[in-house]
Amino acid sequence: MESIPRKVFLGFNYTFFILISLLCLFPLIHVLAVSFSSSDAVTAGLVKFWPVEFTTRSYEYMLNKPEFFQSMVITVQRVILGTVFGLLLCLTIAYPLSKEVKAFRLRTYYAWFFVFTILFNGGLIPGYMVVRNLGLLDSIWALILPSAVNVFNILLMLNFFRALPKELEESAFIDGAGHWTALWRIYLPLSLPSFATITLFTIVYHWNSWFDGLIFMNKPENYPLSTYLQNIIMSGNLINITSSQSLEQLKDISDRTAKAAQIFIGTLPILIVYPFLQRFFIHGIVLGSVKE
Amino acid sequence: MNRTKLKLEMPLHLLLLPGLLFVIVFNYIPMLGIVMAFQKFIPARGFFDSDWAGLDNFRYVFSMPNIGQVIWNTVFIATMKIIAGLIVPISIALLLNELIHEKFKRWVQTLIYLPHFLSWVILGGILLDLLSPNDGIVNQFIKGIGMEPIYFLGDNKWFPITIILSDQWKEMGFSTIVYLAALTSINPSLYEAAKLDGANRIRQTWHITMPGIRPIIILMLTLSLGQALNAGFDQIFNLYSPSVYESGDILDTLVYRLGLVDAQYAVATAVGLFKSIVSFCLISVSYWMAYRFANYRIF
Known part of the structure; x- marks a missing residue:
């Protein structure tokens, strides 16, 4: 039997989490609603969480832009x-560093060499x-090479490798396998949860990165999608009438609806990989961070 | 003996080689590049032929009229984020732990983790739309209940608050993961024993749950000390404007504008070096404390 204060608490708690969840969801839904509404309805403040005067003009406009x-x-x-x-x-990097000092004498020096880059x-x-x-x-390559070594991912992988039983590796070595074979045939297949986590994190990182595009690309035509979005979201004037679009077509869209459409397109791939991400990351992170 | 050992270890050295090259080129060579901070650096002449300036760049930086304000903004926003980043996720994790329906719990988790995976470009765009003083949905509501619209991103009084709260909006869910993991590792028989002794839920939380997650709280607290100068460049860069420089300009945004907009490379490097050195001390101390008090090892 639940006591009355307990019931009140549970009622409060469930309401609280419904509100918190909506707080995370509604901003996205609002932007989605704006992107599918006509500019008149948006300007009049009629759009809340459902499109008003439904139109896909904003998307057509964006998808017709070669940039x-x-x-x-x-970005792809x-x-x-x-x-x-x-x-x-x-x-x-993670494989050699996961060895004991007995098996790899310089291991600790190498590890500090990498870890120092997160300190300074x-x-x-x-x-x-x-x-x-x-x-x-x-x-x-300016978008790929400078961030290619991620020490946090390496630490996650390394700690996972260390938790695997040493006997597997020893028996493989007795059978004549080298380190290369051990890495690909034993360590990698056994650490798929961590590996999947890091894969998805890396994909999300590259999809979302915009600052490197902004500083390393002088010509806007070399911008990755996030940088392109950053540029137009922050710069205000998106629609210029002088472009090839006809006035008739521009009637239904405004800066706001067009921006909303781009925000949503920029979010869509993350929303698609998110269910996979979620399945792995809790497992992967917890495994990688729990140590003896 | 030694030769066979070397032979056994050789493949491990070779595996590390590409990674070492990357780290040397993109992490260690830039560390040497900080000599620029002590030079009258001219790009055309490079590091080797630019004249030395001693500490002139630093004198210039610390004589800038806004530098005190920028350092204050950085420390203030970062500290508030650290405090909120401990209290909010711990509270949410504790409350989440009290939910009975597993399915509901999973749905909540799915939704509150989501903003973590969206970039500040996207979330910044969404916030600019939601918080717009004229037609943003938040201000429509505020006007609807008869109050003056609030310029969240253009008013120096509101800007830091908006930054701290929106940071929680993005990260609060994801930050609960470590606490939830700690909560599930508490031995259930402790609760059984407490119930037999007549402890109610509040007392159980206070005497069993809190001590159970205390090590992870101490660990997160010490590790966050290293972030005391990281006020969040991505977020602020995508939300600020010249009208809120007074309350929102931080060291990282200052380095960006000095260095890559005004091309004052040496001065910007000096500001960056100042930040790097202070951060280095803070992070070292925080790792040492985490090692000392929470038995934490980096690798």
Whole structure:
């Protein structure tokens, strides 16, 4: 039997979490509603959480912009290349560092060499200068190489590797396997939850990154999608009548509806991978952070 | 003996080689680049031929009229974020733990983790729309109940509050994960024993749950000390405007404007170096304390 104060508390608690959840959901729904509404209805303040005077003009307008597609292509490139590079480096660094000092004498020195980079950094300008002096400005590699080594991901992977039973590796070595085989055939298959977590984090990181695009790309046509979105969301005037769009077409859209449409398109891929992300990350993070 | 050991270890060195190269080029060489802070740096002449300036750049930085305000803004916003970032997630985790229906709990978790995965570009765009003083939905509501509209992102009184609260909006759910993990690891028989001794829910929370998650709270508190100068560049950059520089300009945004907008590379590097050195001390102390008090090891 539940006591009355307990029932009151539970009622309050459930209401609280319904409100908190809506607080996280409604801003997105509002933006989605704005993006599908006519500009008149939006300006009149009629749009709350459902489109008013439903129209897809804002989306048509955005999808007809060549800049939009260009930046999308660059983002897809960086997500693929960045994830491949990031994961390869993560595995090849985490594996040797997961060895005991007995098996790899310099292990601790190497580990500190990597960890030191999270304690101290040269700052924005020297980092920018290095990329510039390497001639990487306006190249896609400027978006991939500087952030390819992520020490936090490496620590997550490393701690997972260390938790695996040593006997597996020992028996593989007795059967004549080398370190390379051990990494790919034993360690990687056994750490798929952590590996999946890091993969998804890296994908989300590359999809969301905008600042490197802003500083390393001089020409706007080289912007990845996030930087392109950042640029138009912050810069106000999005719609210019001088563009090839006819006035008739522009009647239904405004800065606000067009921005809302872009925000939603920028969010969509995250919403799609999110269910997969969620399945893995709790498991992966907790496993990686719980140590003996 | 030694030779066979070397032979056994060789593949491990080779595996590390690409990673080492990356870290040297993109992390350690920029650390050498901080010599710019002590030079009259001219890009065309490079690091080697620019004249030395001693501490002139630092003198210039600390004579800037707004530098005190910028440092204060940075520390204030970062500290408030740290405090809110402890209290809010711990409270939510404790309350979430009291939910009975597993399915409802999972739905709540799914929804409150979501904003963590969206970038500040997207969330900034959403906030600009929601909080707009003329036609934003929040101010429509405020006007609807007969109050003056609030310029959340343009008023120096409201800007830091908006920053701190919207940061919680993004991160509160995701930050509960570590506390929820700690909560599930508490031995259920402790609660049984307390119930037999006549302890009610509040006393159980106070005497069993809180001590159970205390180590992780201490760990998160000590680790967050290292963030005391990280007020959140991405968020502020996407939400601020010149009218709120007074309350919202932080070291990172100042470095960006000095260095990459005004091209005062040496001065911006000096500000960045100041931040890096203070952060280095804070992070080192925080890791040491986490090691000392919470048995935390980085690797």
